[in-house]
Amino acid sequence: MPAAPASDLTAHLGYWLRYVSNHVSQAFARKVERHGVTVAEWVLLRQLLDEEAIAPSRLADRMGMTRGAISKLADRLIAKSLLVRAADPEDGRAQTLSLTHAGRALVPGLAALADANDAEFFDHLTPEDRATLLRILRGIVEKRGLKFLPVD
Amino acid sequence: MPAAPASDLTAHLGYWLRYVSNHVSQAFARKVERHGVTVAEWVLLRQLLDEEAIAPSRLADRMGMTRGAISKLADRLIAKSLLVRAADPEDGRAQTLSLTHAGRALVPGLAALADANDAEFFDHLTPEDRATLLRILRGIVEKRGLKFLPVD
DNA sequence: TCTCTATGATTGACAAGGAAACTATAGGTT
Protein backbone atom coordinates (compact mmCIF):
# COMPACT_ATOMS: atom_id res chain seq x y z
CA MET A 1 0.00 0.00 0.00
CA PRO A 2 1.91 3.06 -1.18
CA ALA A 3 -0.41 5.43 0.69
CA ALA A 4 -0.01 8.70 -1.18
CA PRO A 5 1.18 10.71 1.76
CA ALA A 6 -1.85 12.84 2.31
CA SER A 7 -0.79 16.01 0.53
CA ASP A 8 -0.17 17.96 3.65
CA LEU A 9 -0.83 21.56 2.78
CA THR A 10 2.40 22.63 4.39
CA ALA A 11 4.39 20.20 2.30
CA HIS A 12 3.90 22.28 -0.82
CA LEU A 13 6.60 24.69 -1.79
CA GLY A 14 3.94 26.74 -3.51
CA TYR A 15 2.23 27.15 -0.18
CA TRP A 16 5.35 28.50 1.53
CA LEU A 17 6.21 30.69 -1.36
CA ARG A 18 2.79 32.31 -1.29
CA TYR A 19 2.89 32.56 2.45
CA VAL A 20 6.20 34.39 2.59
CA SER A 21 5.64 36.43 -0.53
CA ASN A 22 2.33 37.77 0.71
CA HIS A 23 3.88 38.83 3.96
CA VAL A 24 6.75 40.56 2.24
CA SER A 25 4.36 42.38 -0.06
CA GLN A 26 1.99 43.30 2.72
CA ALA A 27 4.83 44.72 4.76
CA PHE A 28 5.94 46.74 1.79
CA ALA A 29 2.39 47.91 1.15
CA ARG A 30 2.23 49.30 4.67
CA LYS A 31 5.48 51.16 4.12
CA VAL A 32 4.56 52.85 0.86
CA GLU A 33 1.03 53.55 2.04
CA ARG A 34 2.40 56.28 4.26
CA HIS A 35 3.64 57.95 1.10
CA GLY A 36 0.21 57.80 -0.42
CA VAL A 37 0.86 55.12 -3.01
CA THR A 38 0.06 51.45 -3.42
CA VAL A 39 2.45 48.69 -4.41
CA ALA A 40 1.06 48.59 -7.94
CA GLU A 41 1.51 52.32 -8.21
CA TRP A 42 5.10 52.04 -7.05
CA VAL A 43 5.88 49.40 -9.63
CA LEU A 44 4.42 51.50 -12.40
CA LEU A 45 6.30 54.60 -11.30
CA ARG A 46 9.52 52.62 -11.07
CA GLN A 47 9.09 51.22 -14.55
CA LEU A 48 8.69 54.70 -15.92
CA LEU A 49 11.81 55.99 -14.29
CA ASP A 50 13.93 54.16 -16.84
CA GLU A 51 11.99 55.15 -19.90
CA GLU A 52 11.11 58.58 -21.13
CA ALA A 53 7.56 57.57 -22.05
CA ILE A 54 5.94 54.19 -22.39
CA ALA A 55 2.81 52.68 -23.87
CA PRO A 56 0.18 51.38 -21.46
CA SER A 57 0.18 48.07 -23.27
CA ARG A 58 3.88 47.61 -22.64
CA LEU A 59 3.31 48.31 -18.98
CA ALA A 60 0.52 45.76 -18.92
CA ASP A 61 2.87 43.13 -20.30
CA ARG A 62 5.67 43.98 -17.94
CA MET A 63 3.54 44.26 -14.86
CA GLY A 64 1.39 41.23 -15.53
CA MET A 65 -1.82 43.17 -15.40
CA THR A 66 -4.55 43.58 -17.95
CA ARG A 67 -4.73 46.70 -20.04
CA GLY A 68 -7.92 47.62 -18.29
CA ALA A 69 -6.17 47.52 -14.95
CA ILE A 70 -3.32 49.67 -16.25
CA SER A 71 -5.81 52.13 -17.62
CA LYS A 72 -7.38 52.57 -14.20
CA LEU A 73 -4.06 52.53 -12.40
CA ALA A 74 -2.86 55.30 -14.68
CA ASP A 75 -6.03 57.24 -13.97
CA ARG A 76 -5.30 57.13 -10.27
CA LEU A 77 -1.70 58.24 -10.70
CA ILE A 78 -2.79 61.04 -13.00
CA ALA A 79 -5.29 62.13 -10.39
CA LYS A 80 -2.37 62.33 -7.97
CA SER A 81 -0.41 64.40 -10.49
CA LEU A 82 2.38 61.85 -10.62
CA LEU A 83 1.77 60.82 -14.21
CA VAL A 84 0.67 62.30 -17.51
CA ARG A 85 -1.04 60.68 -20.43
CA ALA A 86 -0.36 61.96 -23.94
CA ALA A 87 -1.43 60.95 -27.41
CA ASP A 88 1.22 59.18 -29.43
CA PRO A 89 1.98 61.45 -32.39
CA GLU A 90 2.85 58.48 -34.59
CA ASP A 91 -0.20 56.31 -33.94
CA GLY A 92 -3.65 57.71 -33.45
CA ARG A 93 -4.69 54.77 -31.31
CA ALA A 94 -1.76 54.82 -28.95
CA GLN A 95 -1.15 56.70 -25.76
CA THR A 96 2.05 57.25 -23.86
CA LEU A 97 2.54 57.58 -20.15
CA SER A 98 5.32 59.52 -18.52
CA LEU A 99 6.23 60.76 -15.09
CA THR A 100 5.53 64.25 -13.95
CA HIS A 101 8.21 66.10 -12.08
CA ALA A 102 6.50 65.17 -8.85
CA GLY A 103 6.30 61.56 -9.91
CA ARG A 104 9.97 61.42 -10.71
CA ALA A 105 10.81 63.07 -7.43
CA LEU A 106 8.81 60.52 -5.50
CA VAL A 107 10.59 57.41 -6.77
CA PRO A 108 13.86 57.54 -4.80
CA GLY A 109 12.08 57.64 -1.47
CA LEU A 110 9.99 54.65 -2.43
CA ALA A 111 13.06 52.82 -3.69
CA ALA A 112 14.63 53.29 -0.29
CA LEU A 113 11.57 51.70 1.26
CA ALA A 114 11.91 48.75 -1.09
CA ASP A 115 15.52 48.37 0.00
CA ALA A 116 14.47 48.53 3.63
CA ASN A 117 11.75 45.97 3.12
CA ASP A 118 14.13 43.58 1.45
CA ALA A 119 16.60 44.04 4.25
CA GLU A 120 13.92 43.36 6.81
CA PHE A 121 13.06 39.98 5.36
CA PHE A 122 16.29 38.75 3.81
CA ASP A 123 19.21 40.33 5.60
CA HIS A 124 19.45 37.55 8.13
CA LEU A 125 20.19 35.07 5.36
CA THR A 126 23.76 34.17 4.58
CA PRO A 127 25.08 35.60 1.32
CA GLU A 128 25.07 32.06 -0.05
CA ASP A 129 21.42 31.57 0.80
CA ARG A 130 20.50 34.90 -0.73
CA ALA A 131 22.34 34.00 -3.89
CA THR A 132 20.72 30.57 -4.00
CA LEU A 133 17.26 32.00 -3.50
CA LEU A 134 17.75 34.49 -6.29
CA ARG A 135 19.18 31.83 -8.57
CA ILE A 136 16.28 29.47 -7.91
CA LEU A 137 13.65 32.14 -8.48
CA ARG A 138 15.30 33.38 -11.66
CA GLY A 139 15.66 29.80 -12.78
CA ILE A 140 11.95 29.16 -12.40
CA VAL A 141 11.16 32.30 -14.35
CA GLU A 142 13.48 31.22 -17.12
CA LYS A 143 12.40 27.61 -17.18
CA ARG A 144 8.75 28.51 -17.34
CA GLY A 145 9.23 31.40 -19.73
CA LEU A 146 7.36 33.77 -17.47
CA LYS A 147 6.87 37.11 -19.07
CA PHE A 148 5.71 39.61 -16.61
CA LEU A 149 6.05 41.10 -13.20
CA PRO A 150 3.16 40.41 -10.86
CA VAL A 151 1.90 43.05 -8.61
CA ASP A 152 -0.51 42.09 -5.90
CA MET B 1 31.58 57.45 -3.12
CA PRO B 2 29.53 54.41 -2.10
CA ALA B 3 26.80 55.33 -4.57
CA ALA B 4 23.76 53.46 -3.36
CA PRO B 5 23.31 51.52 -6.54
CA ALA B 6 20.06 52.89 -7.81
CA SER B 7 17.67 50.33 -6.35
CA ASP B 8 17.09 48.43 -9.52
CA LEU B 9 13.65 46.95 -9.19
CA THR B 10 14.92 43.56 -10.30
CA ALA B 11 17.59 43.57 -7.64
CA HIS B 12 15.06 43.04 -4.90
CA LEU B 13 14.45 39.53 -3.70
CA GLY B 14 10.97 40.64 -2.74
CA TYR B 15 10.33 41.43 -6.36
CA TRP B 16 11.34 38.00 -7.57
CA LEU B 17 9.50 36.29 -4.79
CA ARG B 18 6.30 38.08 -5.67
CA TYR B 19 6.86 37.48 -9.33
CA VAL B 20 7.28 33.74 -9.03
CA SER B 21 4.74 33.30 -6.29
CA ASN B 22 2.03 35.04 -8.26
CA HIS B 23 2.67 32.84 -11.23
CA VAL B 24 2.58 29.69 -9.16
CA SER B 25 -0.65 30.77 -7.54
CA GLN B 26 -2.22 31.84 -10.80
CA ALA B 27 -1.38 28.52 -12.38
CA PHE B 28 -2.92 26.75 -9.43
CA ALA B 29 -5.99 28.96 -9.62
CA ARG B 30 -6.53 27.89 -13.21
CA LYS B 31 -6.30 24.26 -12.20
CA VAL B 32 -8.78 24.34 -9.35
CA GLU B 33 -11.11 26.63 -11.26
CA ARG B 34 -12.11 23.68 -13.41
CA HIS B 35 -13.35 22.03 -10.23
CA GLY B 36 -15.44 25.03 -9.40
CA VAL B 37 -13.42 26.37 -6.50
CA THR B 38 -11.00 29.22 -5.92
CA VAL B 39 -7.63 29.05 -4.23
CA ALA B 40 -9.01 30.61 -1.06
CA GLU B 41 -11.80 28.08 -1.04
CA TRP B 42 -9.32 25.23 -1.43
CA VAL B 43 -7.26 26.45 1.48
CA LEU B 44 -10.30 26.70 3.70
CA LEU B 45 -11.49 23.23 2.73
CA ARG B 46 -8.03 21.81 3.31
CA GLN B 47 -7.84 23.37 6.76
CA LEU B 48 -11.11 21.78 7.68
CA LEU B 49 -10.07 18.33 6.61
CA ASP B 50 -7.88 18.04 9.67
CA GLU B 51 -10.37 19.32 12.20
CA GLU B 52 -13.87 18.17 12.91
CA ALA B 53 -15.24 21.68 13.19
CA ILE B 54 -13.52 25.01 13.51
CA ALA B 55 -14.39 28.58 14.46
CA PRO B 56 -14.38 31.18 11.70
CA SER B 57 -12.08 33.35 13.76
CA ARG B 58 -9.50 30.58 13.94
CA LEU B 59 -9.64 30.20 10.20
CA ALA B 60 -9.19 33.93 9.78
CA ASP B 61 -6.02 33.77 11.85
CA ARG B 62 -4.65 30.76 10.05
CA MET B 63 -5.48 31.96 6.59
CA GLY B 64 -4.39 35.54 7.09
CA MET B 65 -7.73 36.96 6.14
CA THR B 66 -10.12 39.16 8.04
CA ARG B 67 -13.13 37.69 9.74
CA GLY B 68 -15.34 39.48 7.29
CA ALA B 69 -13.61 37.75 4.42
CA ILE B 70 -13.98 34.36 6.06
CA SER B 71 -17.62 35.04 6.67
CA LYS B 72 -18.21 35.66 2.98
CA LEU B 73 -15.93 32.86 1.89
CA ALA B 74 -17.89 30.50 4.10
CA ASP B 75 -21.12 31.80 2.59
CA ARG B 76 -19.90 30.87 -0.85
CA LEU B 77 -18.84 27.39 0.19
CA ILE B 78 -22.12 26.86 1.96
CA ALA B 79 -23.94 27.90 -1.20
CA LYS B 80 -21.95 25.21 -2.99
CA SER B 81 -22.98 22.70 -0.32
CA LEU B 82 -19.39 22.00 0.61
CA LEU B 83 -19.61 23.49 4.08
CA VAL B 84 -22.05 23.86 6.94
CA ARG B 85 -22.29 26.50 9.59
CA ALA B 86 -23.59 25.61 13.04
CA ALA B 87 -24.05 27.46 16.30
CA ASP B 88 -21.49 26.65 18.95
CA PRO B 89 -23.42 25.02 21.81
CA GLU B 90 -20.95 26.34 24.37
CA ASP B 91 -20.84 29.98 23.34
CA GLY B 92 -23.84 31.83 22.07
CA ARG B 93 -21.72 34.16 19.97
CA ALA B 94 -19.62 31.54 18.27
CA GLN B 95 -20.18 29.58 15.13
CA THR B 96 -18.44 26.48 13.86
CA LEU B 97 -17.73 25.47 10.32
CA SER B 98 -17.38 21.92 9.12
CA LEU B 99 -17.20 20.07 5.83
CA THR B 100 -20.19 18.43 4.27
CA HIS B 101 -19.80 14.99 2.84
CA ALA B 102 -19.39 16.56 -0.59
CA GLY B 103 -16.80 18.99 0.73
CA ARG B 104 -14.78 16.21 2.26
CA ALA B 105 -15.00 14.19 -0.91
CA LEU B 106 -13.71 17.09 -2.98
CA VAL B 107 -10.46 17.65 -1.12
CA PRO B 108 -8.35 14.73 -2.39
CA GLY B 109 -8.81 15.74 -6.00
CA LEU B 110 -7.78 19.27 -5.22
CA ALA B 111 -4.81 18.04 -3.23
CA ALA B 112 -3.67 16.13 -6.28
CA LEU B 113 -3.83 19.36 -8.26
CA ALA B 114 -1.71 21.06 -5.63
CA ASP B 115 0.84 18.27 -5.98
CA ALA B 116 0.79 18.64 -9.74
CA ASN B 117 1.21 22.37 -9.56
CA ASP B 118 4.17 22.05 -7.24
CA ALA B 119 5.72 19.51 -9.56
CA GLU B 120 5.24 21.81 -12.51
CA PHE B 121 7.19 24.62 -10.94
CA PHE B 122 9.70 22.90 -8.69
CA ASP B 123 10.42 19.46 -10.03
CA HIS B 124 13.27 20.64 -12.19
CA LEU B 125 15.15 21.79 -9.10
CA THR B 126 17.73 19.53 -7.56
CA PRO B 127 16.67 17.96 -4.27
CA GLU B 128 19.26 20.17 -2.59
CA ASP B 129 17.78 23.30 -4.09
CA ARG B 130 14.29 22.26 -3.09
CA ALA B 131 15.45 21.60 0.44
CA THR B 132 17.26 24.91 0.57
CA LEU B 133 14.28 26.82 -0.72
CA LEU B 134 12.01 25.25 1.85
CA ARG B 135 14.50 25.88 4.61
CA ILE B 136 14.90 29.53 3.63
CA LEU B 137 11.17 30.14 3.44
CA ARG B 138 10.50 28.41 6.73
CA GLY B 139 13.36 30.33 8.24
CA ILE B 140 11.86 33.63 7.23
CA VAL B 141 8.52 32.64 8.68
CA GLU B 142 10.15 31.67 11.93
CA LYS B 143 12.44 34.66 12.12
CA ARG B 144 9.65 37.08 11.50
CA GLY B 145 7.13 35.25 13.65
CA LEU B 146 4.60 35.16 10.87
CA LYS B 147 1.33 33.80 12.05
CA PHE B 148 -0.88 33.01 9.18
CA LEU B 149 -1.22 31.51 5.79
CA PRO B 150 -1.83 33.98 3.01
CA VAL B 151 -4.25 33.24 0.31
CA ASP B 152 -4.37 35.49 -2.70
C1' DT C 1 -28.08 41.74 39.84
C1' DC C 2 -26.79 45.48 36.88
C1' DT C 3 -23.66 47.44 34.04
C1' DC C 4 -19.55 47.83 31.29
C1' DT C 5 -16.40 46.16 28.36
C1' DA C 6 -14.54 42.50 25.42
C1' DT C 7 -15.28 39.19 21.94
C1' DG C 8 -17.38 36.46 17.83
C1' DA C 9 -19.56 37.08 13.74
C1' DT C 10 -21.94 39.46 10.11
C1' DT C 11 -22.96 43.34 7.14
C1' DG C 12 -22.34 47.45 4.17
C1' DA C 13 -19.44 50.56 1.76
C1' DC C 14 -15.51 50.81 -0.83
C1' DA C 15 -11.10 49.46 -3.54
C1' DA C 16 -8.79 47.14 -7.19
C1' DG C 17 -8.23 43.77 -10.60
C1' DG C 18 -10.04 40.48 -14.53
C1' DA C 19 -13.00 39.45 -18.59
C1' DA C 20 -15.39 40.96 -22.19
C1' DA C 21 -17.73 44.47 -24.79
C1' DC C 22 -16.90 48.61 -27.05
C1' DT C 23 -14.53 52.65 -29.66
C1' DA C 24 -11.23 54.36 -32.67
C1' DT C 25 -7.47 53.96 -35.68
C1' DA C 26 -4.06 51.31 -38.70
C1' DG C 27 -2.94 48.81 -42.46
C1' DG C 28 -3.50 45.32 -45.88
C1' DT C 29 -6.36 43.59 -49.87
C1' DT C 30 -9.09 43.99 -53.66
Added chain:
DNA sequence: AACCTATAGTTTCCTTGTCAATCATAGAGA
Protein backbone atom coordinates in the same frame (compact mmCIF):
# COMPACT_ATOMS: atom_id res chain seq x y z
C1' DA D 1 -11.18 54.21 -52.62
C1' DA D 2 -13.79 50.70 -49.88
C1' DC D 3 -13.66 47.21 -46.91
C1' DC D 4 -11.96 44.00 -43.48
C1' DT D 5 -9.34 42.64 -39.89
C1' DA D 6 -5.97 43.56 -36.27
C1' DT D 7 -4.52 46.46 -32.63
C1' DA D 8 -4.54 50.19 -28.66
C1' DG D 9 -7.18 51.81 -25.02
C1' DT D 10 -11.18 52.48 -22.27
C1' DT D 11 -15.33 51.17 -20.01
C1' DT D 12 -18.68 48.12 -17.77
C1' DC D 13 -19.79 44.50 -14.89
C1' DC D 14 -18.40 41.09 -11.66
C1' DT D 15 -15.62 39.09 -8.02
C1' DT D 16 -13.31 39.19 -3.79
C1' DG D 17 -10.93 41.27 -0.50
C1' DT D 18 -10.41 45.12 3.50
C1' DC D 19 -12.21 48.38 6.92
C1' DA D 20 -15.50 50.07 9.96
C1' DA D 21 -19.98 49.81 11.94
C1' DT D 22 -23.21 46.83 14.03
C1' DC D 23 -25.40 43.13 16.78
C1' DA D 24 -25.49 39.62 20.18
C1' DT D 25 -23.50 37.27 23.91
C1' DA D 26 -19.88 36.54 27.58
C1' DG D 27 -17.78 37.62 31.63
C1' DA D 28 -15.89 40.75 35.16
C1' DG D 29 -16.69 44.15 38.72
C1' DA D 30 -19.59 47.39 41.59
